[in-house]
Amino acid sequence: MQDTIAAYLENWRLPIFLIITVAFVLYLVRLWALPKPIPGIPLRHDVTRHVLGDIPAMLKATANTDQTYMQWIQQEMLVLDSPIVQMFIRPLSRPVLILADFRETQDILMRRKEWDRSEMLGDLLGGLLPGHHLHQPTNPAWKAHRRLLQDLMSRSFLHEVAAPAVYNSASVLINLWEVKAKLARNRPFSAHNDIYTVALDGVQAFAFGEEFEYNATKPNLKVLEGLDAQDIARLSGTSATENEDEPVVFPEAKPHDVVTATLDLTEAVGKVQGSPLMRLTWKIMELTPRLRRAKKIKDAYILRELKRAVDHMKVEYEQSQSRVGESSPWVRSAVDHMVQREKQLAQKDGRDPEYFSATMMVETFGVVIGGHETTSTTILWGLKNLSDNQVPQTQLRSILQVSFSAAKSENRNPSVGEITTTSIPYLDAVIEEIFRQSGTSPALDRQATTDTQVLGYHVPKGTIMLMLTQGPSLRSSAFEIDEARRSQSCQAAKQDGRYRTEWDPLDIDVFKPERWLVPASSTSVLGVTEKRDLKDQFDGGAGPMLSFGLGMRGCFGRKLGYLELRILITLIVWNFELLPCPKDLSGYGCKMGVTTKPKDCYVRLRKVDLSRN
Numbered sequence: 001m002q003d004t005i006a007a008y009l010e011n012w013r014l015p016i017f018l019i020i021t022v023a024f025v026l027y028l029v030r031l032w033a034l035p036k037p038i039p040g041i042p043l044r045h046d047v048t049r050h051v052l053g054d055i056p057a058m059l060k061a062t063a064n065t066d067q068t069y070m071q072w073i074q075q076e077m078l079v080l081d082s083p084i085v086q087m088f089i090r091p092l093s094r095p096v097l098i099l100a101d102f103r104e105t106q107d108i109l110m111r112r113k114e115w116d117r118s119e120m121l122g123d124l125l126g127g128l129l130p131g132h133h134l135h136q137p138t139n140p141a142w143k144a145h146r147r148l149l150q151d152l153m154s155r156s157f158l159h160e161v162a163a164p165a166v167y168n169s170a171s172v173l174i175n176l177w178e179v180k181a182k183l184a185r186n187r188p189f190s191a192h193n194d195i196y197t198v199a200l201d202g203v204q205a206f207a208f209g210e211e212f213e214y215n216a217t218k219p220n221l222k223v224l225e226g227l228d229a230q231d232i233a234r235l236s237g238t239s240a241t242e243n244e245d246e247p248v249v250f251p252e253a254k255p256h257d258v259v260t261a262t263l264d265l266t267e268a269v270g271k272v273q274g275s276p277l278m279r280l281t282w283k284i285m286e287l288t289p290r291l292r293r294a295k296k297i298k299d300a301y302i303l304r305e306l307k308r309a310v311d312h313m314k315v316e317y318e319q320s321q322s323r324v325g326e327s328s329p330w331v332r333s334a335v336d337h338m339v340q341r342e343k344q345l346a347q348k349d350g351r352d353p354e355y356f357s358a359t360m361m362v363e364t365f366g367v368v369i370g371g372h373e374t375t376s377t378t379i380l381w382g383l384k385n386l387s388d389n390q391v392p393q394t395q396l397r398s399i400l401q402v403s404f405s406a407a408k409s410e411n412r413n414p415s416v417g418e419i420t421t422t423s424i425p426y427l428d429a430v431i432e433e434i435f436r437q438s439g440t441s442p443a444l445d446r447q448a449t450t451d452t453q454v455l456g457y458h459v460p461k462g463t464i465m466l467m468l469t470q471g472p473s474l475r476s477s478a479f480e481i482d483e484a485r486r487s488q489s490c491q492a493a494k495q496d497g498r499y500r501t502e503w504d505p506l507d508i509d510v511f512k513p514e515r516w517l518v519p520a521s522s523t524s525v526l527g528v529t530e531k532r533d534l535k536d537q538f539d540g541g542a543g544p545m546l547s548f549g550l551g552m553r554g555c556f557g558r559k560l561g562y563l564e565l566r567i568l569i570t571l572i573v574w575n576f577e578l579l580p581c582p583k584d585l586s587g588y589g590c591k592m593g594v595t596t597k598p599k600d601c602y603v604r605l606r607k608v609d610l611s612r613n
């Protein structure tokens with residue numbers, strides 16, 4: 001009997017040992033995997049008991065709602081009532097800090113050397129733009145990439161090359177909307193696709209030149225122009241059956257493969273955004289035939305445009321014998337400029353130019369990706385704000401009519417030259433206010449390169465921090481922060497007067513372009529300096545705003561963004577009254593793409609009759 005028990009135990013020794021070991025290892029893994037908070041910084045209740053941290057709650061809050069994950073984070077911060085919190089939103093990783101305070105953010109972006117671009121942006125965009133400078137730390141590679149793009153945002157390049165190209169695309173939108181306004185007969189229609197395509201046309205024309213043949217907007221205009229009376233009757237309905245608030249849905253052309261490829265790739269990044277496992281999600285999507293095809297088409301057209309630019313440059317240099325570095329009137333697009341830069345840089349470094357390198361390819365496509373959805377989304381939000389705020393809209397229109405009086409009396413659109421060179425502070429203010437309110441990028445990312453401190457808390461090296469662009473102090477009243485908790489440089493800046501006045505909490509969320517206007521500080525009249533009361537000067541530093549980030553790693557394409565908004569908003573408001581839309585089409589719900597877009601953006605247009613008033 002005893003023998004059998006002994007044998008029995010003998011048989012089971014190994015399995016029992018294994019079970020205990022496995023249980024112990026699992027216990028250790030769980031301990032290792034459980035969230036490890038940074039001491040002192042507020043966090044959501046209970047979160048340290050779950051291996052997945054805040055992820056389940058975040059996914060639950062954003063599934064099937066109009067709420068984005070950044071809005072959820074922002075809301076949780078208000079619950080925790082702290083300008084800085086930590087969240088476990090990356091699986092099995094250290095916490096991500098969230099900061100909601102303009103002054104401290106400005107200090108970190110502009111003055112604190114221990115913060116650089118984070119790896120999180122690479123998680124989002126590394127698949128689509130491998131090696132692009134926007135998701136690299138500020139290292140020699142970043143600098144080398146930026147040298148290729150140098151001067152693309154110079155005033156002369158923007159005015160002479162970019163502005164005409166953008167204006168040309170914008171004019172197609174105006175023609176399209178004239179036709180749509182007529183057909184819609186006061187009914188609303190969605191502006192989403194039209195703005196999305198016109199922004200793509202604008203940035204493609206900037207990148208590849210005005211002759212770039214894959215226009216996205218024009219084919220839709222052609223479709224409408226080709227409608228017969230019957231189609232039109234079906235679209236707009238008879239007046240008897242017509243419901244004024246029912247949106248009209250217009251037919252659209254099938255876009256060209258090149259356009260579809262770009263849109264598919266952009267959309268794929270949108271799906272990655274907000275997923276806790278961004279890199280993995282991209283890898284999986286990359287396997288689909290649709291995305292594989294899109295990548296192939298994209299690579300082919302980028303390469304073709306680079307080749308075209310190189311051929312173009314060779315012909316020019318042979319003809320003109322002009323020396324490298326001289327002003328080059330042949331440069332008509334961003335790729336032209338970039339191949340010329342590469343030629344100059346190669347000469348300087350004593351190497352052969354590499355016009356078709358991975359760097360050239362990704363930085364070229366990066367111009368399209370960087371400039372497309374950002375601009376489109378901002379204009380969509382702007383159209384909503386203008387439709388919902390008739391007073392500033394009307395004021396902008398009358399100021400434009402005064403400023404472009406020649407265009408008004410000649411009953412035409414202001415020319416591109418008039419738009420870019422006429423100083424109109426109220427137009428600047430409207431654009432700034434659209435940027436301030438639009439939340440296109442709801443957060444900025446940085447990562448600590450050494451141990452450091454934020455608002456008095458110790459922050460270990462490697463910690464990622466997101467800084468809200470639409471949170472307290474920017475779009476709602478600020479958290480109160482003890483001055484002594486702020487960094488030395490932040491305190492010093494305030495003492496030296498390097499400080500933006502806070503917005504008044506009472507009107508911080510009102511669409512109020514005037515907030516960006518200040519009295520012209522002093523004007524000299526007959527040698528006497530006098531202070532005027534009139535607020536008639538634009539001041540982009542009048543108060544907190546972070547829509548383009550700040551500092552060394554702030555938005556590279558900011559000036560192009562301003563230019564695109566200037567041209568599009570001017571032409572739209574010049575040509576159309578944006579009437580209020582029905583309530584159920586006017587919500588401010590969001591949907592996630594590369595950027596945070598409005599779920600609905602409808603317009604109800606009335607053509608402005610310039611000869612009448």
Ligand code: HEM
Binds near residue numbers: 551
């Ligand atoms: C029009 C609206 C635009 C908005 C709202 C916008 C917003 C932003 C934001 C928030 C950042 C991050 C800044 C930071 O981390 O401090 C950024 C970076 C960047 N943007 Fe834009 N952007 C716009 C247009 C453009 C355009 C037109 C281009 C290119 C032609 C562009 C190219 C870039 C690049 C290359 C970076 C990365 C810079 C770096 O990391 O060094 N953006 N943008």
Ligand SMILES: *[C@@H]1O[C@H](CO)[C@@H](O)[C@H](O)[C@H]1NC(C)=O
Binds near residue numbers: 168169210213215
């Ligand atoms: C559209 O494509 C043609 C070439 O096919 C080009 O000449 C034109 O400038 C493009 N842009 C616009 C906005 O129409």
Ligand SMILES: *[C@@H]1O[C@H](CO)[C@@H](O)[C@H](O)[C@H]1NC(C)=O
Binds near residue numbers: 388437438
């Ligand atoms: C303006 O638009 C933003 C989104 O871009 C929205 O949050 C805000 O409520 C709007 N404000 C007004 C006053 O229409």
